[in-house]
Amino acid sequence: xxxxxxxxxxxxxxxxxxxxxxxxxxxxxxxxxxxxxxxxxxxxxxxxxxxxxxxxxxxxxxxxxxxxxxxxxxxxxxxxxxxxxxxxxxxxxxxxxxxxxxxxxxxxxxxxxxxxxxxxxxxxxxxxxxxxxxxxxxxxxxxxxxxxxxxxxxxxxxxxxxxxxxxxxxxxxxxxxxxxxxxxxxxxxxxxxxxxxxxxxxxxxxxxxxxxxxxxxxxxxxxxxxxxxxxxxxxxxxxxxxxxxxxxxxxxxxxxxxxxxxxxxxxxxxxxxxxxxxxxxxxxxxxxxxxxxxxxxxxxxxxxxxxxxxxxxxxxxxxxxxxxxxxxxxxxxxxxxxxxxxxxxxxxxxxxxxxxxxxxxxxxxxxxxxxxxxxxxxxxxxxxxxxxxxxxxxxxxxxxxxxxxxxxxxxxxxxxxxxxxx
RNA sequence: GUGGGCGUAGCUCAGCUGGUGGCAGCACCGGGUUGUGGCCUCGGCGGUCGUGGGUUCAAAUCCCAUCGCUCACCCCA
Numbered sequence: 204x205x206x207x208x209x210x211x212x213x214x215x216x217x218x219x220x221x222x223x224x225x226x227x228x229x230x231x232x233x234x235x236x237x238x239x240x241x242x243x244x245x246x247x248x249x250x251x252x253x254x255x256x257x258x259x260x261x262x263x264x265x266x267x268x269x270x271x272x273x274x275x276x277x278x279x280x281x282x283x284x285x286x287x288x289x290x291x292x293x294x295x296x297x298x299x300x301x302x303x304x305x306x307x308x309x310x311x312x313x314x315x316x317x318x319x320x321x322x323x324x325x326x327x328x329x330x331x332x333x334x335x336x337x338x339x340x341x342x343x344x345x346x347x348x349x350x351x352x353x354x355x356x357x358x359x360x361x362x363x364x365x366x367x368x369x370x371x372x373x374x375x376x377x378x379x380x381x382x383x384x385x386x387x388x389x390x391x392x393x394x395x396x397x398x399x400x401x402x403x404x405x406x407x408x409x410x411x412x413x414x415x416x417x418x419x420x421x422x423x424x425x426x427x428x429x430x431x432x433x434x435x436x437x438x439x440x441x442x443x444x445x446x447x448x449x450x451x452x453x454x455x456x457x458x459x460x461x462x463x464x465x466x467x468x469x470x471x472x473x474x475x476x477x478x479x480x481x482x483x484x485x486x487x488x489x490x491x492x493x494x495x496x497x498x499x500x501x502x503x504x505x506x507x508x509x510x511x512x513x514x515x516x517x518x519x520x521x522x523x524x525x526x527x528x529x530x531x532x533x534x535x536x537x538x539x540x541x542x543x544x545x546x547x548x549x550x551x552x553x554x555x556x557x558x559x560x561x562x563x564x565x566x567x568x569x570x571x572x573x574x575x576x577x578x579x580x581x582x583x584x585x586x587x588x589x590x591x592x593x594x595x596x597x598x599x600x601x602x603x604x605x606x607x608x609x610x611x612x613x614x615x616x617x618x619x620x621x622x623x624x625x
Numbered sequence: 626g627u628g629g630g631c632g633u634a635g636c637u638c639a640g641c642u643g644g645u646g647g648c649a650g651c652a653c654c655g656g657g658u659u660g661u662g663g664c665c666u667c668g669g670c671g672g673u674c675g676u677g678g679g680u681u682c683a684a685a686u687c688c689c690a691u692c693g694c695u696c697a698c699c700c701c702a
Contacts (some may be wrong), residue, residue, distance in 0.1 A: 506702030
């Protein structure tokens with residue numbers, strides 16, 4: 204019986220973990236400049252929270268959640284709901300009128316896995332709660348762009364406004380009217396959508412649907428005065444920040460809670476999965492979840508798997524190298540009993556020191572030293588023990604010098620430290 | 626949930642129309658260098674050919690089933 208990882212769940216092995224760490228560190232570095240603070244929330248929440256936040260009728264809630272039915276609990280399919288729950292539960296709005304938060308971690312959705320889509324996937328999730336000004340929207344996008352820029356990734360930004368509860372219903376009626384008159388040009392799915400979720404027809408990939416939709420009424424033309432003003436201001440801010448973007452009036456969102464600004468960072472280099480970060484404003488959501496009335500918010504999620512895939516195939520040529528500072532090649536019992544405590548002392552001093560306890564041939568140990576990319580090797584054999592003098596080899600320059608074995612392990616370590624930290 | 630492709634060594638893969646599993650590459654171990662890495666060279670370790678059934682004198686190869694992986698649809702980060 205051989206066990207293997209569950210379908211859609213992936214191991215991230217050391218070589219790849221290096222890339223993941225770089226992504227996280229880069230994001231954290233940028234977030235700090237924008238005043239974001241980290242929160243860590245559970246990955247398990249009440250099923251009702253997600254149903255309420257994401258929307259009962261969405262695909263995510265309807266068929267993609269990992270739910271423990273008997274316990275009424277669900278593994279989070281996205282991060283915003285849980286984060287807002289924590290915000291509300293702990294009354295964070297009292298501490299500070301505007302909260303800028305981020306969290307990093309796994310999400311779970313029971314979909315069929317494919318390139319760039321796993322059942323356990325990871326997101327870097329950002330939320331700015333308590334501010335409705337358009338400058339906030341633009342700043343959030345500028346921040347995401349900065350993360351991509353500093354990772355050396357080429358991405359495109361698309362934005363749209365999907366209105367608010369004031370203006371969207373009117374648009375919806377207009378759109379349904381239009382689509383109903385062009386039913387024969389729509390695919391089977393979209394015909395169904397006309398009654399269930401007409402906005403979704405706007406971003407259908409089907410050819411026929413696309414041409415029908417080209418002439419459909421535009422949400423942007425149907426925005427109410429406030430939404431229109433907001434959207435215009437967002438664009439002005441984006442221009443002021445020097446961000447390149449395109450308005451995509453066909454972009455809609457899969458989760459019900461979005462209002463006004465929505466945006467996506469996309470790439471064409473990931474097969475079918477083009478969105479690597481996406482989000483938008485959700486001005487009614489916090490109140491809907493039992494939080495303070497009229498509390499606005501906006502946020503986005505970055506798909507870490509997808510970004511890591513991009514890092515693999517873009518620019519990212521030079522690998523981060525993890526080098527050992529020193530490898531001690533010990534030959535024989537006596538040498539080992541001298542080498543082991545020495546390595547221990549070096550590690551206490553903060554050095555990455557390695558040792559091979561197997562007492563293999565010097566050649567084999569040198570090979571091992573090379574594999575861990577040791578900068579120095581201390582050769583400690585029987586001869587050296589007798590002479591009280593080991594050999595210290597610089598692996599890059601191939602220079603070798605004598606290292607007197609006088610004193611305790613701690614004393615030797617101090618002296619070695621001086622020699623190898625140059 | 627639907628459709629396509631693929632399962633041969635730890636990894637990447639040859640193996641055509643059935644006839645004993647590959648001097649295959651990478652990795653790993655060892656020799657050449659009786660105590661000095663990378664490069665080279667020689668050798669070695671390593672496989673229930675995903676699993677079960679069928680056809681056949683003979684199946685990695687053909688047929689059926691099943692499991693797994695993968696890509697795409699749907700949807701989404």
